[in-house]
């Protein structure tokens with residue numbers, strides 16, 4: 181259904197529970213809180229289901245919006261959630277028990293699991309769709325605008341990813357008119373790292389194995405590293421993207437030791453130079469040409485050596 185029909189549906193509902201996706205990002209959180217604030221502005225009772233995956237970067241936005249345990253909801257809305265598999269276990273249990281009434285999303289991979297789906301795949305962020313719902317149901321205020329700005333800014337990588345469109349900028353510009361704290365939001369999400377994160381990055385650089393004249397780099401992080409630093413999982417979030425930032429690097433492999441004597445390897449590459457998926461397939465993994473992964477038994481150094489041999493085999497057939 182289009183956004184006008186979705187807005188009409190929401191306009192007739194009350195006691196609404198909003199679901200976010202696993203390992204929530206700024207888009208799902210911004211949309212959930214923004215939509216919740218909008219529904220409350222319309223005089224409705226609305227809450228966002230607690231998401232245990234939410235990191236400290238996002239939990240402050242949820243203050244005052246997390247549903248009480250005993251919230252008796254009548255309708256369930258999912259935002260920025262492409263598949264049922266992307267729901268947290270708690271949200272999944274609700275979806276399995278009574279279904280999802282409405283899904284608002286922008287992912288082409290949306291599996292149409294909800295009773296009604298408002299899907300606009302040309303949008304960089306789900307927040308750009310919720311922005312249109314605001315126009316139908318109520319009015320923008322600073323609170324809603326801030327949450328939708330968070331959604332659009334984070335899903336476009338602060339307006340630099342290839343998904344960024346003129347509409348992303350137009351929506352952001354309209355939101356900025358509401359005096360949103362865009363400097364704070366963008367600093368928090370794009371110009372701030374925990375000291376532990378910097379330390380993990382330092383270890384990756386110190387241990388970097390460089391091949392092919394600097395085009396290929398591999399490095400590892402162990403469980404002991406995490407423990408020694410007192411680093412949390414959120415300090416290592418998306419750390420596979422780090423080594424690829426080095427000038428001249430076309431292939432970067434980030435090896436992370438996990439429990440059970442295994443290592444998870446994330447491989448990123450320039451697809452014209454190396455097909456990541458082909459290299460990871462040699463180790464039983466897979467993914468995309470530009471980003472793939474595999475799980476390899478053994479310690480970090482064993483796994484790194486195995487990944488190195490797989491990369492060399494794809495590059496040179498040896």
Ligand SMILES: [Mn+2]
Pocket residue numbers: 207208260286304305306335
């Ligand atoms: Mn999104």
